[in-house]
Amino acid sequence: MNLILTNAGSYPRIGDSPELQVLRQTLARFDRGEASEADIRRAEDEMVRRAITEQIEAGLDVVTDGQIRWYDPISHLAGKLRGTKINGLLRYFDTNFYFRQPVIVDRLVRERPILLEEYRYARSVSSRPVKPVLTGPYTLAVFSLVERGEYRDLERRVEDYAAALAAEVAELAAEGVELIQVDEPAIVLEDAAFDLFAAGIRALAEAKGAARLALYISFGDVSTLYAQLQELPVDVLGLDFTYSPQLVERVAVEGSAKALGLGLIDGRNTKLEPEAEVTAALERLLPAIHSDVAYLNPSTGLEFLPRDRAFRKLRHLVTIGMRFKS
Amino acid sequence: MSREKLRALGIDLPLLPTTSVGSFPKPEELQRARAQWARGLISRDELERLERRATEFWIRTQEELGIDVLVDGEQYRGDMVTYFAENMRGFEIGGLVRSYGNRYYRKPIIVSEVRWERPITVPWWRFAQGLTTRPVKGMLTGPYTVMDWSFNEYYPDRRATCLALAREIRKEVEALIEAGARIIQIDEPALSVRPSELGLAREAMQIVTEGLPAYFISHACYGAFEKIYPDMLALPVDNFDLEMSNSNLDLLEHFKRFPFTKDLSFGVVDVHSHVIEDVETVVARIRQGLEVVPTEALWIDPDCGLKTRTVEEAIAKLRVIVEAVTRVRAALA
Numbered sequence: 001m002n003l004i005l006t007n008a009g010s011y012p013r014i015g016d017s018p019e020l021q022v023l024r025q026t027l028a029r030f031d032r033g034e035a036s037e038a039d040i041r042r043a044e045d046e047m048v049r050r051a052i053t054e055q056i057e058a059g060l061d062v063v064t065d066g067q068i069r070w071y072d073p074i075s076h077l078a079g080k081l082r083g084t085k086i087n088g089l090l091r092y093f094d095t096n097f098y099f100r101q102p103v104i105v106d107r108l109v110r111e112r113p114i115l116l117e118e119y120r121y122a123r124s125v126s127s128r129p130v131k132p133v134l135t136g137p138y139t140l141a142v143f144s145l146v147e148r149g150e151y152r153d154l155e156r157r158v159e160d161y162a163a164a165l166a167a168e169v170a171e172l173a174a175e176g177v178e179l180i181q182v183d184e185p186a187i188v189l190e191d192a193a194f195d196l197f198a199a200g201i202r203a204l205a206e207a208k209g210a211a212r213l214a215l216y217i218s219f220g221d222v223s224t225l226y227a228q229l230q231e232l233p234v235d236v237l238g239l240d241f242t243y244s245p246q247l248v249e250r251v252a253v254e255g256s257a258k259a260l261g262l263g264l265i266d267g268r269n270t271k272l273e274p275e276a277e278v279t280a281a282l283e284r285l286l287p288a289i290h291s292d293v294a295y296l297n298p299s300t301g302l303e304f305l306p307r308d309r310a311f312r313k314l315r316h317l318v319t320i321g322m323r324f325k326s
Numbered sequence: 327m328s329r330e331k332l333r334a335l336g337i338d339l340p341l342l343p344t345t346s347v348g349s350f351p352k353p354e355e356l357q358r359a360r361a362q363w364a365r366g367l368i369s370r371d372e373l374e375r376l377e378r379r380a381t382e383f384w385i386r387t388q389e390e391l392g393i394d395v396l397v398d399g400e401q402y403r404g405d406m407v408t409y410f411a412e413n414m415r416g417f418e419i420g421g422l423v424r425s426y427g428n429r430y431y432r433k434p435i436i437v438s439e440v441r442w443e444r445p446i447t448v449p450w451w452r453f454a455q456g457l458t459t460r461p462v463k464g465m466l467t468g469p470y471t472v473m474d475w476s477f478n479e480y481y482p483d484r485r486a487t488c489l490a491l492a493r494e495i496r497k498e499v500e501a502l503i504e505a506g507a508r509i510i511q512i513d514e515p516a517l518s519v520r521p522s523e524l525g526l527a528r529e530a531m532q533i534v535t536e537g538l539p540a541y542f543i544s545h546a547c548y549g550a551f552e553k554i555y556p557d558m559l560a561l562p563v564d565n566f567d568l569e570m571s572n573s574n575l576d577l578l579e580h581f582k583r584f585p586f587t588k589d590l591s592f593g594v595v596d597v598h599s600h601v602i603e604d605v606e607t608v609v610a611r612i613r614q615g616l617e618v619v620p621t622e623a624l625w626i627d628p629d630c631g632l633k634t635r636t637v638e639e640a641i642a643k644l645r646v647i648v649e650a651v652t653r654v655r656a657a658l659a
C-alpha cells in the first residue's frame with residue numbers, strides 16, 4: 001500500500017511578516033483605486049507560489065494551489081457562472097469563516113473555464129503533482145438563493161451546477177490532471193438529499209476521463225452515510241474523522257473498496273494531535289483499505305489556521321505518515 | 327415579569343426601553359491613535375486618554391439622544407473575544423486567520439488553564455457609569471462564544487473548555503456587580519453554531535449567572551435561531567437581545583408558535599447597511615414586535631454592535647430608534 005501525503009484544499013494566504021501580506025495589501029489598494037487587476041493577479045501568483053513551496057517543504061507528495069484566488073468555497077465557482085449574482089455573508093458551516101451567498105437570477109451557464117488557468121499556473125511553479133479542488137454541485141446548489149422560478153427546485157439547481165462543473169472536470173482531465181478533488185460538505189447537513197447529491201457526483205464522474213476523482217466531505221459526521229458513499233462512482237473517498245469518534249472503527253470493520261483520504265489531522269485546531277493516537281488509527285484503517293493507495297491529509301483545508309500553525313500541522317502529518325510509507 | 331426584578335434592583339425604566347448592543351464606531355482620532363500605538367509611536371497612556379475621551383463622547387451622545395440604558399461603546403476593544411483572551415491567563419494570541427474576503431483577525435489559542443486574574447471591564451464600566459445617572463450595562467463575551475472562537479490546545483474537549491471559561495467569566499460578573507452594575511449583558515453570538523451544543527451553552531450560562539443579583543441580557547446574532555428556538559429560552563438570562571431586522575423579522579413567526587417567555591431586546595435597524603431606516607419603517611417593526619411580545623417585555627435597539635458604521639451613521643440610526651419609540655409610546659399612552 002502506498003500512503004500519499006497531501007493537503008485537503010486551502011492554505012493560508014497571509015502570514016505575519018510583511019512579504020506574506022502582499023495579497024492583502026494589494027486587494028486593499030485595489031479597493032482604493034490604487035492597484036489594477038493585473039496587480040492582484042501578480043500578488044495571487046506570488047502567494048500561490050509560496051503556498052506550494054511551503055507544502056513541498058513540509059514534505060507533501062501532492063499539493064494544491066492553496067485556493068489562494070478563491071474569495072470563498074462557494075462564490076469563486078458559482079459567482080463566475082452566467083446567471084448568478086453575489087449576495088450577503090453567511091457562516092460557512094460551524095466555522096468563523098463567512099462566504100458570500102450566490103443568487104440565481106437567470107439560467108446558469110458556464111461561459112469560460114474557471115479553474116484551468118489556475119491549475120496551469122500552479123503546475124508551472126510546482127515540482128510535485130498539483131491536485132485541483134472544486135466545490136461540488138450539491139453544495140453550491142444548497143447554498144444558492146433563488147430569484148428565478150424553475151430553480152426553486154433543488155434538483156434543477158444541482159443539475160445545472162453539475163453540468164457546469166462537469167465541463168471543468170473534463171477540461172482538467174484533458175489537461176492531464178491525475179487527481180481531481182470535489183468537496184461536498186453540504187451532504188452532512190440535516191435533511192440532506194442524498195439522491196440529488198449522488199446525481200451531481202455521477203455527472204462529474206462521467207466527465208473525468210482518465211483522471212481519478214476524489215470526493216471529500218468535511219464539517220460533519222459521515223458514519224451513517226459511509227455505506228452509501230462507497231457506492232458512488234468516485235475513486236477516492238475523503239473523510240473528516242474529527243467529528244466521528246466511531247468512524248475509525250466503522251471503516252476498520254466494514255472495510256473500503258475505494259482508496260480513502262484519511263482526514264485524521266484536525267485542520268481546524270492548532271493543537272498537534274498525539275502521534276500515538278494517529279498512528280493507532282492508521283494501523284486500524286490501512287489494512288481495511290482494499291486499494292493500492294491511501295491518502296493522509298488534514299480533515300479540512302488549512303485556511304482556518306494561522307500560517308505558522310498550518311505549516312506545523314503539515315510537518316506533523318508528514319512525520320507520522322512517513323512511518324507508513326512503504 | 328422581569329420588570330419587577332429591575333425595580334427590585336433599583337432600576338425604573340419607561341415602556342420600550344431603548345438601548346444599544348455594545349460597540350460604537352471609534353472616532354477617527356482614536357483609530358489613528360490605535361495604529362500609532364501598534365507601531366510604538368505613542369504611549370499606552372496617550373492611547374487610554376483618547377479611549378476615555380471617545381467613551382465620554384458616546385455617553386454624552388446617548389444621553390442627548392435620549393437612550394434609556396447606555397453602553398460604554400467598547401472604544402478600548404479590538405475584537406470581542408480577543409479582548410478577553412488578552413486579559414485572562416491561559417491564552418496566547420495567534421497569527422492572522424481570514425474571516426471573509428480580505429478581512430483577517432487574530433484568533434486566540436488556549437494553551438494552559440484559563441484564569442481570571444483581575445477585573446477586566448470593571449474600570450471601564452466604572453468610568454462610563456461615573457459620567458451619567460442613567461444605567462450603563464456591563465458587557466462581557468460569554469463562555470460558549472469564547473470557547474468556539476478560540477483554538478484549544480489545553481482542555482480535552484469543547485465541553486471542558488466551555489465550563490472552565492464559565493467559572494472564570496463568573497468572577498468578572500461578580501466584580502461588575504460589586505462595582506455596582508445591575509444590568510449585565512453576556513454576548514453569545516456563537517449560540518446557534520452547533521444546535522446540539524445548546525445544552526452546553528445553557529449549562530455554562532448557568533455557571534456564569536446563578537444566584538447573582540443582576541438583570542442579565544444575552545445578545546446573539548446572524549445565526550440559525552429557528553434551529554434552537556424555543557429550546558434557547560432555557561438559557562438562564564432575563565432578556566434576549568436578537569438581531570431581527572437583518573432577517574426580515576422572520577423569528578417573529580416562530581414566536582407566534584411558541585411564545586417568547588423572556589424580555590426581548592428587539593433589533594430594529596440593520597447594522598451592516600449604510601442606509602438609515604426611516605422612522606415609519608422602524609415604527610412598523612416595533613408594532614410587529616408588539617403583536618407577539620408583551621409591551622412590558624419589549625426593549626428596542628439595533629441588530630448588533632454599530633462599530634462597522636461611521637460615527638454619523640451610528641448616531642443617525644440611534645436617533646431613528648428613539649424617534650420611533652417616542653411615537654409608539656405616545657400611541658400606547
Ligand SMILES: [Zn+2]
Nearest residue numbers: 546547630631
Ligand atoms: Zn451581534
